[in-house]
Amino acid sequence: xxxxxxxxxxxxxxxxxxxxxxxxxxxxxxxxxxxxxxxxxxxxxxxxxxxxxxxxxxxxxxxxxxxxxxxxxxxxxxxxxxxxxxxxxxxxxxxxxxxxxxxxxxxxxxxxxxxxxxxxxxxxxxxxxxxxxxxxxxxxxxxxxxxxxxxxxxxxxxxxxxxxxxxxxxxxxxxxxxxxxxxxxxxxxxxxxxxxxxxxxxxxxxxxxxxxxxxxxxxxxxxxxxxxxxxxxxxxxxxxxxxxxxxxxxxxxxxxxxxxxxxxxxxxxxxxxxxxxxxxxxxxxxxxxxxxxxxxxxxxxxxxxxxxxxxxxxxxxxxxxxxxxxxxxxxxxxxxxxxxxxxxxxxxxxxxxxxxxxxxxxxxxxxxxxxxxxxxxxxxxxxxxxxxxxxxxxxxxxxxxxxxxxxxxxxxxxxxxxxxxxxxxxxxxxx
Numbered sequence: 001x002x003x004x005x006x007x008x009x010x011x012x013x014x015x016x017x018x019x020x021x022x023x024x025x026x027x028x029x030x031x032x033x034x035x036x037x038x039x040x041x042x043x044x045x046x047x048x049x050x051x052x053x054x055x056x057x058x059x060x061x062x063x064x065x066x067x068x069x070x071x072x073x074x075x076x077x078x079x080x081x082x083x084x085x086x087x088x089x090x091x092x093x094x095x096x097x098x099x100x101x102x103x104x105x106x107x108x109x110x111x112x113x114x115x116x117x118x119x120x121x122x123x124x125x126x127x128x129x130x131x132x133x134x135x136x137x138x139x140x141x142x143x144x145x146x147x148x149x150x151x152x153x154x155x156x157x158x159x160x161x162x163x164x165x166x167x168x169x170x171x172x173x174x175x176x177x178x179x180x181x182x183x184x185x186x187x188x189x190x191x192x193x194x195x196x197x198x199x200x201x202x203x204x205x206x207x208x209x210x211x212x213x214x215x216x217x218x219x220x221x222x223x224x225x226x227x228x229x230x231x232x233x234x235x236x237x238x239x240x241x242x243x244x245x246x247x248x249x250x251x252x253x254x255x256x257x258x259x260x261x262x263x264x265x266x267x268x269x270x271x272x273x274x275x276x277x278x279x280x281x282x283x284x285x286x287x288x289x290x291x292x293x294x295x296x297x298x299x300x301x302x303x304x305x306x307x308x309x310x311x312x313x314x315x316x317x318x319x320x321x322x323x324x325x326x327x328x329x330x331x332x333x334x335x336x337x338x339x340x341x342x343x344x345x346x347x348x349x350x351x352x353x354x355x356x357x358x359x360x361x362x363x364x365x366x367x368x369x370x371x372x373x374x375x376x377x378x379x380x381x382x383x384x385x386x387x388x389x390x391x392x393x394x395x396x397x398x399x400x401x402x403x404x405x406x407x408x409x410x411x412x413x414x415x416x417x418x419x420x421x422x423x424x425x426x427x428x429x430x431x
Contacts, residue, residue: 001226001308001316003084015402016317019302022309028088028190032313035087043094045076050094054101063101064108067241071216071234072097078230079221089311093225100213103161107214107252110166120251120259125281126369128266129274130289131296131331132303135354136207137199138388139289140266142362144205145380148371150261151205152253155180158210160253171256177202191310197303207267211249217242217276219269219327223304225311226323235272235330243276262371268296272334284345285369291351292426293332293414294400294407300324301403321403325410332417339420348421358385400429 007020024032035042047069055061079085079093111117126149130136144151155177162171180202187194200206212218217239222231250263270277278284301317301324308315339346347368353361362381366373400407407429417423 001084001312001314002082002228002319005084005314005316005319007314007316007318012317013402015398019305019308019317019402020315022315024309025190028310031088032086035091039087039090043090045080045094045097047072047076050076050098050101053098054105057098057102058105058109060105060109062108062112063104064111065241065245068104068216071237071242072101074230074233075216075221075227078227078233079225082228083225084312084314085225086311086313089225092311093221096213096221100216103214106161106166107249110161110252111248114167114255117252117255118248120254122247122250122254122281123262124283124285124370125250125263125265126285126287126371127270127277127281128264128287128289129268129270129335130266130349131268131271131291131293131328133295133299134289134291135349135351136266136268136289137205138358139287139349139354139362139365140205140207140264141388142358142381142384143264143365145384146366146371146377147374147380148261148377149264151264152208152211153203154184154200154206155202156211156253157206157208158183160211160249162256166252166256169256170258173257191307193306194303194310197306205264205266208246208265209267209269212242212246212267212269214249215242215245217246217273222323222327223269223300224307226304226316226319228323231323231326231330235334238276239273240276240279243273243280247280268331271331272338274335274338285347286345287347287349287365287369288339289349289351289354290421290423292423292429293328293417294405294410294429295426297321297324297328297405297410298398298400298403300328301400301405302398305403317402318404321400321405324403325405329410329413332414336416336420 009017009020012020050072075097085093128136128140140151143149158180159176162173163175164172184195184200184202187200209218209220209223213220219234221227222234301321304324305315305317305320308320347365349361349365359381363373411425418425
């Protein structure tokens with residue numbers, strides 16, 4: 001996945017070898033062969049080229065605040081210098097960056113024409129903040145059964161603006177939903193295991209890392225691709241402007257599709273952006289899920305490495321493990337640093353409690369967040385738990401060793417997190 005790295009199969013575990021040398025679907029391999037001669041020229045990671053392409057695609061020129069250009073420059077430099085992408089991977093990354101630039105132009109044009117959008121009230125949004133594999137998805141989907149709460153479905157994350165003029169309300173969202181369904185079907189065809197590892201459905205809630213994309217304050221690029229230098233730069237940069245942009249996007253979604261419900265959002269990346277998050281949403285309620293971070297590191301590495309078969313001819317389990325270890329370490333250290341003590345805006349959710357008896361825990365979270373429980377909401381959540389419990393679970397057949405993650409080193413690095421929240425190490429990671 002990274003330029004200049006070789007992969008020695010002898011140094012990998014059986015799981016690592018299966019990830020590093022996957023058997024690709026015929027359609028994917030054929031697409032890579034067809035596009036190989038033209039990929040680099042057709043899809044360059046050049047900021048000026050991408051900006052011009054976005055302007056050509058929309059006929060618009062106003063991107064708003066120029067802070068995003070520094071992010072774009074770093075992202076493009078890291079992608080061009082560090083990534084060893086397949087032709088399909090290059091096309092997809094280029095397309096994602098271009099799409100976020102196009103969205104940024106279209107949002108800014110709408111705000112210029114309808115400045116009243118930015119007067120929309122975002123009242124006490126609820127943000128679920130926790131590491132991968134700590135129950136954030138389950139908790140969000142459980143709470144989203146409450147009719148007073150409004151999550152962002154996968155289709156709206158991918159394409160928040162309709163294909164027509166977004167000033168025309170209500171928008172025609174059917175084409176956006178259909179496109180998201182085609183995206184899910186594409187994953188099912190070319191990387192079926194990815195959906196088993198991270199379930200996605202067009203109309204189900206999804207974390208807002210895509211909505212943060214037009215503000216260039218998202219970790220979506222770093223989590224999907226391995227971008228070492230960009231990740232280091234991103235961690236040290238101030239993303240307050242990007243989070244303000246994200247707030248304006250939520251205001252726009254309310255304005256287009258109706259308000260009246262409280263936002264229910266979630267993303268692991270907020271763990272290292274508590275300052276920008278709370279500056280943009282001063283009355284936000286933060287629901288923190290708590291679990292051994294080593295579980296998150298191995299899970300993130302497995303998910304990212306499996307997905308690399310869509311993006312590179314050389315998936316690299318060990319480089320992916322190093323990146324996952326760095327990302328989890330960053331999130332945890334930043335959260336311990338920035339999370340205030342004795343703040344009533346924070347609600348703790350231990351993973352064991354969530355999995356052991358989710359309905360009373362959900363009721364406690366809602367009460368603490370000031371969301372009245374109703375019979376309708378209680379019945380919907382009970383039905384969700386009953387249905388979720390019947391879903392087939394994918395057995396976990398991987399661990400930190402498959403990705404070269406150093407358990408003692410990472411545990412020592414995160415010792416303050418265990419102590420701060422009274423966490424018990426997962427027994428399977430205890431020597």
